Amino acid sequence: MTTQVVDAAAPGPGARGRRPRARGGTRHWYAWAMCAPVVIVTLVLVGYPLARGVYLSLTDATEANMGRTIGMNTIPSTYEFVGLSNYAGIVTSAEFLTRLGWTVTWTVVCVALHYGLGLGLAMLLNRPLRLRSLYRVLLVLPWAVPAFVSAFVWRYLLNGEFGVVNAMLRAAGLGGVDWLDDPLWAKVSVIAVNVWLGVPFMMLALLGGLQAIPRELYEAAEVDGATPWRRFRHITLPGLRPVAGTVVLLGTIWTFNQFPVIYLVTRGGPGGSSEILVTYAYRQAFEGIRNYSGSAAWGVLILALLVVMAVVYRRALRTRGEAW
Amino acid sequence: MRRGISAAAVAAALALAVSACGGEESPRQAAPASDPAAVSGQVTWWDTSDATNEAPVFQEVLKDFTAKYPKIKVNYVNVPFADAQNKFKTAAQSGSGAPDVLRAEVGWVAEFASLGYLAPLDGTQALDKPEEFLPSPAGSGKYAGKTYAVPQVTDTLGLLYNKELLKKAGHDAPPKTFAELKQTALDVKTKAGADGLALNVDAYFLLPFIYGEGGDLLDVAGKKITVAAPASLAGVKVVEDLIASGAAAKPAIQDSYTNAETAFKEGKVAMIFNGPWSNTDNLGGAVFKDKPHDFGIAPVPAGSAKAGSPTGGHDYAVYAGSGDLDASYLFVRYMASAETQARIAGKLGLLPTRRPAYTLPEAQANPMIAKWQEPMAAAVERPWIPEGGQLFQPLLEGYQKLAAGQRPAEPMLKDVAKAYQGLLKGWSL
Numbered sequence: 001m002t003t004q005v006v007d008a009a010a011p012g013p014g015a016r017g018r019r020p021r022a023r024g025g026t027r028h029w030y031a032w033a034m035c036a037p038v039v040i041v042t043l044v045l046v047g048y049p050l051a052r053g054v055y056l057s058l059t060d061a062t063e064a065n066m067g068r069t070i071g072m073n074t075i076p077s078t079y080e081f082v083g084l085s086n087y088a089g090i091v092t093s094a095e096f097l098t099r100l101g102w103t104v105t106w107t108v109v110c111v112a113l114h115y116g117l118g119l120g121l122a123m124l125l126n127r128p129l130r131l132r133s134l135y136r137v138l139l140v141l142p143w144a145v146p147a148f149v150s151a152f153v154w155r156y157l158l159n160g161e162f163g164v165v166n167a168m169l170r171a172a173g174l175g176g177v178d179w180l181d182d183p184l185w186a187k188v189s190v191i192a193v194n195v196w197l198g199v200p201f202m203m204l205a206l207l208g209g210l211q212a213i214p215r216e217l218y219e220a221a222e223v224d225g226a227t228p229w230r231r232f233r234h235i236t237l238p239g240l241r242p243v244a245g246t247v248v249l250l251g252t253i254w255t256f257n258q259f260p261v262i263y264l265v266t267r268g269g270p271g272g273s274s275e276i277l278v279t280y281a282y283r284q285a286f287e288g289i290r291n292y293s294g295s296a297a298w299g300v301l302i303l304a305l306l307v308v309m310a311v312v313y314r315r316a317l318r319t320r321g322e323a324w
Numbered sequence: 325m326r327r328g329i330s331a332a333a334v335a336a337a338l339a340l341a342v343s344a345c346g347g348e349e350s351p352r353q354a355a356p357a358s359d360p361a362a363v364s365g366q367v368t369w370w371d372t373s374d375a376t377n378e379a380p381v382f383q384e385v386l387k388d389f390t391a392k393y394p395k396i397k398v399n400y401v402n403v404p405f406a407d408a409q410n411k412f413k414t415a416a417q418s419g420s421g422a423p424d425v426l427r428a429e430v431g432w433v434a435e436f437a438s439l440g441y442l443a444p445l446d447g448t449q450a451l452d453k454p455e456e457f458l459p460s461p462a463g464s465g466k467y468a469g470k471t472y473a474v475p476q477v478t479d480t481l482g483l484l485y486n487k488e489l490l491k492k493a494g495h496d497a498p499p500k501t502f503a504e505l506k507q508t509a510l511d512v513k514t515k516a517g518a519d520g521l522a523l524n525v526d527a528y529f530l531l532p533f534i535y536g537e538g539g540d541l542l543d544v545a546g547k548k549i550t551v552a553a554p555a556s557l558a559g560v561k562v563v564e565d566l567i568a569s570g571a572a573a574k575p576a577i578q579d580s581y582t583n584a585e586t587a588f589k590e591g592k593v594a595m596i597f598n599g600p601w602s603n604t605d606n607l608g609g610a611v612f613k614d615k616p617h618d619f620g621i622a623p624v625p626a627g628s629a630k631a632g633s634p635t636g637g638h639d640y641a642v643y644a645g646s647g648d649l650d651a652s653y654l655f656v657r658y659m660a661s662a663e664t665q666a667r668i669a670g671k672l673g674l675l676p677t678r679r680p681a682y683t684l685p686e687a688q689a690n691p692m693i694a695k696w697q698e699p700m701a702a703a704v705e706r707p708w709i710p711e712g713g714q715l716f717q718p719l720l721e722g723y724q725k726l727a728a729g730q731r732p733a734e735p736m737l738k739d740v741a742k743a744y745q746g747l748l749k750g751w752s753l
Contacts, residue, residue, distance in 0.1 A: 063413070064439060068419075070416065070419065070440055070441060070645040071443060071645040071646065071649075073440035073442075074440070159578070159579055159583070160576050160578075161576055161583050180579075181576060181577040181728060183730065186578075266578060269721070269724050270578070270724040270728045270730075271724040271725035271728060271730055272724075283717070286410055287714055288435065288711060288713045289438075290413070
């Protein structure tokens, strides 16, 4: 009875839809074959660890109960499926909300400063200027230095007693600041270091965007008597929107997961006050007997937060008429 | 986006994928263990000693080993101490890249052994005259009734002081109690123009205060968490008072160890707590370079219960998956022998773990060895349990909050006890 109904309803469009697809499959088989290596590599490198991570997050696997044989020692696998209890444990912990709050603050402040400073510098570099290429090189420098090297250098510069920054402050007759030892200043410090690291990328991306805005628009606006501020608001900002949308999203994801700055500059301290979600998750996983399931759950949660954020952001851009 | 997946999940997945095809075939040993000189093979050794001050001495010892056993090739790798634990675990679990022999901190052995990473050494060439070892370091190498590591050096914390600064403050002898420590430090501050005491904000360095008042982190026999018990609290309150009263200089929280050590070496502070591993570093510092007799070593001051400081040190452990077990055993036997220990003691002032090593002239030639005997008498055995390594992070965070004035001693220790409950299943408060 049911099949009849389906058959009766389907024939027209179904048959029409099916035929070209079958033909396309054989005619363009080489296209599929050429895609295959990428698809397979992506599945192995991205899909498998991701699926494995999600699976682990639903178990109670730790370093102690995952089976292995090393030489004369054999340890049987005894971990079990525990459903969503890892997630429940994390979400209900007091630690999660505190960490999430600080992580969001950190991300918003960092990205806002990245964008603001990056745009300012890009506009300066976008006008004819002597020694422009020298400035450009200097401004890109922080980006060229590996993040961990910068983090170590900053940790040294900001040392309360023997650091260069405090030495300069003291030489100027001001007192030193507990840059890394006071919870509030530690947060300010990591934000400053991350801004230093991230501005070059924003600057370069936005400079590219600025150069793509047609000169004629500015000339026409000038002829019409528009003030610089109006030109900035009505030509520069809208003109940058395609670039800005992408770099802000990228910057948000990077900053949200900016592990080296926090981990190397303050080690999450003092007293865990500058710990963001990823560094906290790392600690859960790699301190003592490794808690694979717990850290996988943290990882999946972080991923989920970012996916939600990205989807909402894209939607917001699209409603404003941007095809991102 | 890929980075959104936790590094751990990826590592775990990769580790599993690798271990599935791992497990190297162990090549047949060239000769039975009964004829040591005929044993051949390759031994990779991860040395975690200080690369500038200590490592050259260990490398020298290696040369003699290869002269004695020409058929054994030793690959020497210096791994920074701070990275070694994680690096070894990752390599050991994945089944590739782990060394044959590791210089493991005493606190790591029980954890590694419980995870199946280490080869039991009872009845092998590695364990030579076990009765000669001092009991506390020997205890660190045992887990569940088997021996998994052979002690290399032992150490503990002592009170290191600048004799000249103390004299200027009117004290000829180092303080013996916490009360005297506070008074001496305050006197140095007012009379000698330097800070009295620099604290290292690190969980390990908090232990002498806790032990001094009769407290401890855990009561292993009774399966009880005692970090927030009244005796432990009394110890932490001593620290709180030292900071509040100004006897201890405002402690640095990041790079605390280096800052305290630098201040001491440069004569900016009169007293610090540190161990024998810092001998070479201290004696090379600005104030002690020309006046080594100004460098004083005393036991940590006592509280109302006793003077106590944690037993530290390093052991030699053999990786269970080593391809050349016999060669590795021989290597450990040689490195842990009384002669080798005495030699290292003579050069670096590190304390041997075998009693006979102390009587050898090479060890006696280093004045530091004798000076550390008294502090060593106050060494307290730590809980040698697999979770031992995890006890420090919660306490470190708590100590940082205390030192920054964010959280007083009592609620801070309660937080730590709560964290320990999460780590130690089935333990009571």
